[in-house]
Amino acid sequence: xxxxxxxxxxxxxxxxxxxxxxxxxxxxxxxxxxxxxxxxxxxxxxxxxxxxxxxxxxxxxxxxxxxxxxxxxxxxxxxxxxxxxxxxxxxxxxxxxxxxxxxxxxxxxxxxxxxxxxxxxxxxxxxxxxxxxxxxxxxxxxxxxxxxxxxxxxxxxxxxxxxxxxxxxxxxxxxxxxxxxxxxxxxxxxxxxxxxxxxxxxxxxxxxxxxxxxxxxxxxxxxxxxxxxxxxxxxxxxxxxxxxxxxxxxxxxxxxxxxxxxxxxxxxxxxxxxxxxxxxxxxxxxxxxxxxxxxxxxxxxxxxxxxxxxxxxxxxxxxxxxxxxxxxxxxxxxxxxxxxxxxxxxxxxxxxxxxxxxxxxxxxxxxxxxxxxxxxxxxxxxxxxxxxxxxxxxxxxxxxxxxxxxxxxxxxxxxxxxxxxxxxxxxxxxxxxxxxxxxxxxxxxxxxxxxxxxxxxxxxxxxxxxxxxxxxxxxxxxxxxxxxxxxxxxxxxxxxxx
Amino acid sequence: xxxxxxxxxxxxxxxxxxxxxxxxxxxxxxxxxxxxxxxxxxxxxxxxxxxxxxxxxxxxxxxxxxxxxxxxxxxxxxxxxxxxxxxxxxxxxxxxxxxxx
Numbered sequence: 308x309x310x311x312x313x314x315x316x317x318x319x320x321x322x323x324x325x326x327x328x329x330x331x332x333x334x335x336x337x338x339x340x341x342x343x344x345x346x347x348x349x350x351x352x353x354x355x356x357x358x359x360x361x362x363x364x365x366x367x368x369x370x371x372x373x374x375x376x377x378x379x380x381x382x383x384x385x386x387x388x389x390x391x392x393x394x395x396x397x398x399x400x401x402x403x404x405x406x407x408x409x410x411x412x413x414x415x416x417x418x419x420x421x422x423x424x425x426x427x428x429x430x431x432x433x434x435x436x437x438x439x440x441x442x443x444x445x446x447x448x449x450x451x452x453x454x455x456x457x458x459x460x461x462x463x464x465x466x467x468x469x470x471x472x473x474x475x476x477x478x479x480x481x482x483x484x485x486x487x488x489x490x491x492x493x494x495x496x497x498x499x500x501x502x503x504x505x506x507x508x509x510x511x512x513x514x515x516x517x518x519x520x521x522x523x524x525x526x527x528x529x530x531x532x533x534x535x536x537x538x539x540x541x542x543x544x545x546x547x548x549x550x551x552x553x554x555x556x557x558x559x560x561x562x563x564x565x566x567x568x569x570x571x572x573x574x575x576x577x578x579x580x581x582x583x584x585x586x587x588x589x590x591x592x593x594x595x596x597x598x599x600x601x602x603x604x605x606x607x608x609x610x611x612x613x614x615x616x617x618x619x620x621x622x623x624x625x626x627x628x629x630x631x632x633x634x635x636x637x638x639x640x641x642x643x644x645x646x647x648x649x650x651x652x653x654x655x656x657x658x659x660x661x662x663x664x665x666x667x668x669x670x671x672x673x674x675x676x677x678x679x680x681x682x683x684x685x686x687x688x689x690x691x692x693x694x695x696x697x698x699x700x701x702x703x704x705x706x707x708x709x710x711x712x713x714x715x716x717x718x719x720x721x722x723x724x725x726x727x728x729x730x731x732x733x734x735x736x737x738x739x740x741x742x743x744x745x746x747x748x749x750x751x752x753x754x755x756x757x758x759x760x761x762x763x764x765x766x767x768x769x770x771x772x773x774x775x776x777x778x779x780x781x782x783x784x785x786x787x788x789x790x791x792x793x794x795x796x797x798x799x800x801x802x803x804x805x
Numbered sequence: 806x807x808x809x810x811x812x813x814x815x816x817x818x819x820x821x822x823x824x825x826x827x828x829x830x831x832x833x834x835x836x837x838x839x840x841x842x843x844x845x846x847x848x849x850x851x852x853x854x855x856x857x858x859x860x861x862x863x864x865x866x867x868x869x870x871x872x873x874x875x876x877x878x879x880x881x882x883x884x885x886x887x888x889x890x891x892x893x894x895x896x897x898x899x900x901x902x903x904x905x906x
Contacts, residue, residue: 408883409883411875411876411879411880411883412875503860504858504859504860505859505860505862518857518858518859544867547862547865548858548860548862548865550860550862551865610848613844613845613848615841615842616841616842616843616844616845617842617845619838619841619842620842620845627819631820634820635885636884636885636892636894637880637883637884637892638883638884638885639883639885640885641885641886643895644895645895645896646895646896646897647894647895647896647897648820649822649895650894650895651820652817652820652821652822653822655819655820655821655822656821656822656823657822659821664821664823664831665831665834665835665838667819667821668812668815668816668819668821668831668835669835669838669839671815671818671819672810672815672835672839673839675815675818681846682839682842682843682845684855685845685846685848685850686842686845687855687856687857688848688850688853688854688855688856689845689848689850690855690856691850691853691854691855691856692848692850692853694856694859726834726837726838727837727838727841730838741859742859743858743859743860744859768859768860
């Protein structure tokens with residue numbers, strides 16, 4: 308029998324409803340997997356055994372009593388990125404400045420997952436305050452890639468991506484400010500999705516860049532990501548930027564295919580800067596989509612080349628304002644000083660890591676008198692033009708595609724010396740955040756080194772249904788069933804059941 | 806526009822205590838990043854309004870009813886220092902009665 312930790316969300320949900328598997332057994336399988344893989348991966352910062360067991364027992368008791376399932380995620384073990392507030396469970400953003408912080412409330416998306424019956428396994432590692440593309444910027448150590456522990460899982464939601472790839476969770480939530488769900492999903496061979504800005508509540512997501520941040524799901528299949536998104540999406544009176552819009556049924560179109568659709572290939576994201584093998588696999592997939600009746604057309608959006616520059620003005624500016632709240636007064640670390648100002652400066656100097664300090668300084672400068680209009684103001688105006696360019700593109704095509712990441716998983720330490728090289732990892736994913744549109748990454752295959760390759764599909768705002776329709780067809784065509792080396796070696800190793 | 810960052814002033818504005826070596830390192834890195842980001846100035850944006858949010862929404866109202874707020878004891882339990890139901894910080898006024906900031 309398949310190890311329950313290797314089931315997809317729909318498979319596990321069906322097994323639970325048929326009473327072939329209990330939620331406690333499923334949780335146990337996931338925890339056993341974590342017990343083996345965590346020594347190699349460090350995907351989790353906190354595993355909440357007792358909380359998870361309580362939730363799994365409740366799920367089992369509900370089914371045993373003959374009551375209706377709690378919801379679409381009844382009994383499904385999920386992991387949460389550690390920048391999502393969980394009541395009474397330590398939430399650190401992978402920063403020293405929040406060490407020991409136990410939020411007095413659940414983020415809205417966490418509350419909705421619980422209401423849908425999910426079993427929260429624990430909190431996953433990230434680049435500090437979600438600033439990074441490799442999960443190397445964590446104050447609590449790096450997370451490793453389940454396909455090759457010498458390589459990064461991507462970031463900033465690297466812990467969530469690694470957990471789903473390794474089987475120490477069936478699904479997970481991450482957050483995506485410039486690609487922080489999609490890029491690690493690509494590097495770990497799983498599905499990762501960023502919803503339309505405002506579709507999912509940000510209440511209880513510890514803010515990095517408020518106009519770009521969005522919570523998104525990880526799963527091993529498109530259908531699993533859809534189930535997670537349906538659970539977390541929807542208007543929240545506690546988030547003034549959440550869209551007052553009924554959440555449609557995203558799963559209705561998964562079997563519809565691509566016949567008659569027009570798929571645009573973003574030329575600016577198909578250049579030599581994308582690894583040849585990634586480009587070749589995307590090209591082969593486009594041919595197969597054409598065979599299925601889609602029209603494939605090149606689309607040029609020259610402003611995409613400005614994406615990184617716009618992002619590295621807007622995101623640091625917003626982060627410098629958002630992170631002002633970490634000052635040693637209300638929560639987390641305090642480093643003493645003679646005066647309050649000195650205490651705050653000492654606390655922030657010691658509590659923040661280098662990447663966070665770099666971005667807070669950048670943002671403070673970009674917002675300061677005399678520079679505001681040239682940097683932040685101009686970036687916001689270019690952002691307007693970029694939105695107009697994408698809107699115009701969607702007059703001609705149904706969805707856009709590109710690589711998710713210019714490279715497959717890179718080596719730990721390979722890009723840490725030069726911030727700009729690291730920032731380039733997000734060149735394909737950043738535009739969707741700037742324009743607020745939904746986008747998804749899904750695995751295509753493996754490269755010669757045995758590392759996952761990925762494709763990104765982008766759709767216009769609130770075009771999730773179309774996005775998932777195309778993604779589901781790509782998933783069927785790709786037939787990606789390979790599992791991460793770490794997950795399979797654990798399963799097959801003698802005496803691996805601990 | 807030439808990039809000339811007074812990094813010590815920026816660090817003071819950002820309330821981050823850094824030593825001279827750290828300041829020099831951040832000055833160099835921030836300059837490199839801004840020199841790259843400065844490319845946005847080559848785009849003609851005459852008459853283009855800024856986008857602060859991808860979905861501009863105004864006047865998001867809720868009903869004006871009293872709801873439970875967070876429990877004060879739980880909130881204060883997370884603070885580094887408290888006194889009689891308040892957050893406690895070092896002196897804000899100096900010995901001379903002048904604000905220290």
